[in-house]
Amino acid sequence: MSLVSLPGLPAMISEISKRNNLPTTAVEEALREALLKGYERFRRSQLMGHQFPEEYFNNFEVELDTEEEGFRVLSTKRIVEEVENSDQQISLKEVLEVAQEAQLGDEVVLDVTPEQKDFGRMAAIQTKQVLLQKLRDQQRKIIQEEFQDLEGSVLNARALRFERQSIIVAVQSSFGQPEVEAELPKREQLPNDNYRANSTFRVYLKRVREGSQRGPQLVVSRAAAGLVVDLFSVEVPEIEEEVVRIVAVAREAKPPSPSVGPRTKIAVDTLERDVDPVGACIGARGSRIHAVVNELRGEKIDVIRWSPDPATYIAQALSPARVDQVYLIHAEERHALVIVAEDQLSLAIGKEGQNVRLAARLTGWKIDIKDPETYARDKEAIEQSILERAAASAQARAEREAAEQEAQAKLEAEMAALQAEEAEELESTTEAIAGGEEELEESDQDQGAELGEEEALS
Numbered sequence: 001m002s003l004v005s006l007p008g009l010p011a012m013i014s015e016i017s018k019r020n021n022l023p024t025t026a027v028e029e030a031l032r033e034a035l036l037k038g039y040e041r042f043r044r045s046q047l048m049g050h051q052f053p054e055e056y057f058n059n060f061e062v063e064l065d066t067e068e069e070g071f072r073v074l075s076t077k078r079i080v081e082e083v084e085n086s087d088q089q090i091s092l093k094e095v096l097e098v099a100q101e102a103q104l105g106d107e108v109v110l111d112v113t114p115e116q117k118d119f120g121r122m123a124a125i126q127t128k129q130v131l132l133q134k135l136r137d138q139q140r141k142i143i144q145e146e147f148q149d150l151e152g153s154v155l156n157a158r159a160l161r162f163e164r165q166s167i168i169v170a171v172q173s174s175f176g177q178p179e180v181e182a183e184l185p186k187r188e189q190l191p192n193d194n195y196r197a198n199s200t201f202r203v204y205l206k207r208v209r210e211g212s213q214r215g216p217q218l219v220v221s222r223a224a225a226g227l228v229v230d231l232f233s234v235e236v237p238e239i240e241e242e243v244v245r246i247v248a249v250a251r252e253a254k255p256p257s258p259s260v261g262p263r264t265k266i267a268v269d270t271l272e273r274d275v276d277p278v279g280a281c282i283g284a285r286g287s288r289i290h291a292v293v294n295e296l297r298g299e300k301i302d303v304i305r306w307s308p309d310p311a312t313y314i315a316q317a318l319s320p321a322r323v324d325q326v327y328l329i330h331a332e333e334r335h336a337l338v339i340v341a342e343d344q345l346s347l348a349i350g351k352e353g354q355n356v357r358l359a360a361r362l363t364g365w366k367i368d369i370k371d372p373e374t375y376a377r378d379k380e381a382i383e384q385s386i387l388e389r390a391a392a393s394a395q396a397r398a399e400r401e402a403a404e405q406e407a408q409a410k411l412e413a414e415m416a417a418l419q420a421e422e423a424e425e426l427e428s429t430t431e432a433i434a435g436g437e438e439e440l441e442e443s444d445q446d447q448g449a450e451l452g453e454e455e456a457l458s
Contacts, residue, residue, distance in 0.1 A: 002113035003070040010066045020135050021180075026142065030134035032062040032071075038127030039073050042114055043087070059088055060112070075112045079104055143180055143217050147208050154230035157182065157203040157220060159195050167195050169203065171218065182218035190222045190253055190262060192297035202227065202295060223253035228264050231295055235288045236281050244270045244277040247306040250361035252354060253299070260351050262299040265317060265358045267306040278303050304362075314338060314367060317359035321348035324372065334365045342371045 006012070013031070017024045040057050044050075059076045077090040079102055090110065095102040102108070157169040158179070165186035170179035184203065193201070203220035204227040210217075221227065229246055238244040251264040268277040281303045282289045293301060302320070307313040311326035314336050325339040340348045348369050349356050360367050370378070 009069040034131035037130040188221035225251040269306040
């Protein structure tokens with residue numbers, strides 16, 4: 001068989017594999033595809049002016065020979081009587097010279113490797129260009145396959161360089177593969193972070209881009225709430241062991257005003273009577289929460305105890321402020337009024353409303369805060385509003401229950417009518433069967449009488 005020589009082929013594959021962090025099988029596949037494109041260029045140059053459909057070269061393939069350091073081009077051709085396309089067909093007469101058992105419609109694989117000198121410079125350039133593109137495609141494919149299942153997890157990152165407002169970092173998967181570039185966009189960076197070359201930190205893998213666009217395929221974040229969850233899971237064994245669970249997280253990593261720092265509220269709970277979930281997350285002398293705060297460059301973190309009672313939960317969520325009373329103004333609309341002492345008012349609201357804003361996100365309730373004096377002045381109107389909303393809610397509930405009862409009654413009536421109809425049909429069927437049996441008995445009696453008369457006559 002013919003062979004186009006590629007001196008040092010095994011060493012070349014090994015070098016490309018190491019340089020591009022790709023397995024040798026991926027490099028070989030990319031090289032085969034690139035050489036096939038080069039052969040296509042070679043054939044197109046031979047058949048100038050010929051129209052080539054998109055699937056024209058689908059029956060060609062390249063075989064690498066690492067032992068003899070070269071490659072061959074093979075073509076699968078169909079046996080026909082008269083050849084119309086020599087790239088895809090071969091005559092029966094020609095095949096019968098070497099294979100007597102050949103028949104029309106069979107397929108044969110032929111060596112169509114061009115001569116070394118014929119596989120010209122333009123084909124070689126095409127091969128090189130395609131190889132570089134195929135290697136990039138292989139890298140994207142491997143990154144997608146490796147990191148697709150890691151979306152939503154936290155990875156170690158190392159800052160590499162700055163591109164516009166984004167930071168390009170190197171991340172490593174838990175599978176121990178070589179480092180891969182990822183993008184940390186401006187909107188996902190922390191205001192307190194100091195990104196220097198080769199500085200290390202942890203990032204949240206937000207998504208894996210698909211397609212063939214240029215640049216890193218991985219988008220990572222330092223501002224995602226999932227980063228806080230993972231950091232606590234690492235620092236608090238009780239969370240890893242599922243003794244303590246994180247119920248909700250509200251994070252404002254990039255506040256709307258530069259004068260307000262990043263802050264997070266996290267609600268935790270446990271089913272173990274002897275375990276304090278808040279204390280477990282804080283640790284002895286704050287050791288555990290300090291580790292998380294340090295990783296987040298001094299971000300404030302409030303750990304609160306989750307409660308199934310909305311009023312208690314809301315009061316806890318407004319920590320560190322002390323709450324006097326919580327009124328659930330409208331449970332269905334999840335609207336609450338919180339009364340706090342005047343000296344706790346600014347603490348409950350927080351700087352530029354950050355504390356109450358995070359508490360509302362954490363609990364899922366709209367929270368209004370008033371001091372006792374304001375509440376006393378507006379108490380009558382507030383209570384009247386509460387009563388009116390309660391009455392409206394009760395009326396809506398009564399109307400809903402009435403509609404449900406009406407629908408249930410209608411359904412029962414339809415079922416009763418259906419059962420009555422089925423019973424009537426069954427009764428009619430039974431009567432018809434009984435009538436048929438009577439007719440059959442009468443017929444049998446008549447036939448018996450006739451047989452008796454015949455016997456008497458005989």
